[in-house]
Amino acid sequence: MIKAFDASVGRGADGSERPVILQVLPRLDMGGVERGAIEIASAITRAGGTAIVASEGGGLERELGKAGGSHVTLPLATKNPLIMRRNVGRLAALIQELNVDIVHARSRAPAWSASAAARRTGRHFVTTFHGTYGIGSPVKRRYNSIMVSGERVIAISEFIARHIRDNYVVDPARIRIIQRGVDLSRFNLATVSAERVVKLANDWRLPDDLPLIMLPGRLTRWKGQRLLLDALAGLGDLEFRCALVGSDQGRTKYRAELEEAIAAQGLASRVFIVDDCNDMPAAYMLADVVVSASTDPEGFGRVISEAQALGCPVVASDHGGASEQVIPDRTAFLFPPGDKEGLAAALRQALGLSVLERERLAREAIHHVQENFSIERMCARTLGLYTELLRAEAYERIGA
Numbered sequence: 001m002i003k004a005f006d007a008s009v010g011r012g013a014d015g016s017e018r019p020v021i022l023q024v025l026p027r028l029d030m031g032g033v034e035r036g037a038i039e040i041a042s043a044i045t046r047a048g049g050t051a052i053v054a055s056e057g058g059g060l061e062r063e064l065g066k067a068g069g070s071h072v073t074l075p076l077a078t079k080n081p082l083i084m085r086r087n088v089g090r091l092a093a094l095i096q097e098l099n100v101d102i103v104h105a106r107s108r109a110p111a112w113s114a115s116a117a118a119r120r121t122g123r124h125f126v127t128t129f130h131g132t133y134g135i136g137s138p139v140k141r142r143y144n145s146i147m148v149s150g151e152r153v154i155a156i157s158e159f160i161a162r163h164i165r166d167n168y169v170v171d172p173a174r175i176r177i178i179q180r181g182v183d184l185s186r187f188n189l190a191t192v193s194a195e196r197v198v199k200l201a202n203d204w205r206l207p208d209d210l211p212l213i214m215l216p217g218r219l220t221r222w223k224g225q226r227l228l229l230d231a232l233a234g235l236g237d238l239e240f241r242c243a244l245v246g247s248d249q250g251r252t253k254y255r256a257e258l259e260e261a262i263a264a265q266g267l268a269s270r271v272f273i274v275d276d277c278n279d280m281p282a283a284y285m286l287a288d289v290v291v292s293a294s295t296d297p298e299g300f301g302r303v304i305s306e307a308q309a310l311g312c313p314v315v316a317s318d319h320g321g322a323s324e325q326v327i328p329d330r331t332a333f334l335f336p337p338g339d340k341e342g343l344a345a346a347l348r349q350a351l352g353l354s355v356l357e358r359e360r361l362a363r364e365a366i367h368h369v370q371e372n373f374s375i376e377r378m379c380a381r382t383l384g385l386y387t388e389l390l391r392a393e394a395y396e397r398i399g400a
Contacts, residue, residue: 019049019390020099024091024114025106026077029058030276032302033106033130036180036378040104041069043379049386052098054091054110076110084113091117102126102386108133111146124389128154131299132163141167152385154178156300157321176385179321180300181378182369187281187309189366196282204243204274204286211240211288211351216280216303219248219255219273224293224317226261231293231343233265238351242271245283284310289350292316295338301325305373308332311362313353315346325373331365 021044023037038060041051045068053064054072061071074090075083091113095103102124105111111127118125127150135141147153148170154177155161161177164170185191206212213232217223225244232242248255255273262271277283284290290307292298297320304325307314314332316322326332333349335342353361 028060042067087113088116181375213242214287215291218246230340308365309369
């Protein structure tokens with residue numbers, strides 16, 4: 001349940017006391033950052049606030065509008081210093097025109113402009129630290145440091161919070177851990193019909209009597225598709241099908257490499273690649289095991305909680321945000337990152353569950369996600385952070 005904003009906070013573009021929150025990110029295309037921005041925009045409007053997103057735009061602009069937010073198109077994906085400097089003035093004018101209370105930056109390049117604009121206009125500045133980024137040089141570390149400059153710094157997992165504390169100079173009191181959430185109205189056994197699951201099985205031409213292993217994630221090397229293929233090559237005594245579900249997003253060379261590896265390892269009749277699936281809840285219902293084999297630690301990795309929300313066993317690399325989303329050996333099976341033998345062993349364990357064991361795992365996994373990783377929880381904690389800043393400002397105004 002999203003609580004309404006306190007009537008004593010915010011300044012409101014229409015003269016009311018409705019808080020105005022501006023989220024800033026490069027684009028509004030598909031991705032975890034973008035989905036999170038839209039989910040928070042929806043929560044802001046449901047709580048009585050005004051939600052604005054500034055970006056270069058993209059395919060999710062319509063979704064933002066449906067969520068009750070409005071979009072302002074600015075060249076915020078650029079890393080060109082001159083344009084970034086101009087964006088400071090553009091954002092400052094926008095902040096003043098719309099009486100923005102809080103500027104929330106979700107990516108590094110636009111954060112530099114947004115931070116300066118917030119300072120210029122005297123408005124609150126919040127950041128969300130989504131990943132580890134690269135810190136191989138002092139210059140890169142300095143570039144990343146903008147993401148810990150907010151009055152509040154949201155870490156999307158305990159793993160990211162540790163990374164921030166270990167690598168940047170920041171007051172720990174400014175860090176807030178707000179883990180990402182799953183839409184439990186969508187990823188819910190009660191809302192996924194058998195017809196949808198059957199349709200997807202037919203679309204993918206799956207046999208009725210073979211278990212399905214699924215790795216959801218865009219086709220990029222660190223997502224671990226090659227590692228999974230290496231592990232599957234060691235499961236020749238088992239019958240299964242495996243779906244690699246995700247777009248190559250123009251990485252045609254890597255896709256061709258995967259197709260060659262599938263053929264070379266004798267997996268052509270067992271493994272297939274599917275471009276983006278438009279019914280992921282049905283896909284999770286169809287799968288017997290969902291795999292997250294990332295070779296680099298992910299900040300969170302929401303597919304793990306999505307799969308658990310539908311009672312599907314998960315096999316995941318034991319690092320990053322993945323580890324903190326599961327109950328090992330009860331809702332998921334973890335393996336050492338990059339270890340094909342460990343992945344193969346975990347797959348055997350998951351595929352070998354009895355009917356009773358799968359039912360027990362499903363109940364616990366669903367309960368675990370409902371209690372800890374819902375969108376409602378994520379949004380409520382984010383709005384609570386906004387209110388914390390706005391209420392402190394309101395008290396200062398009253399005191400003055």
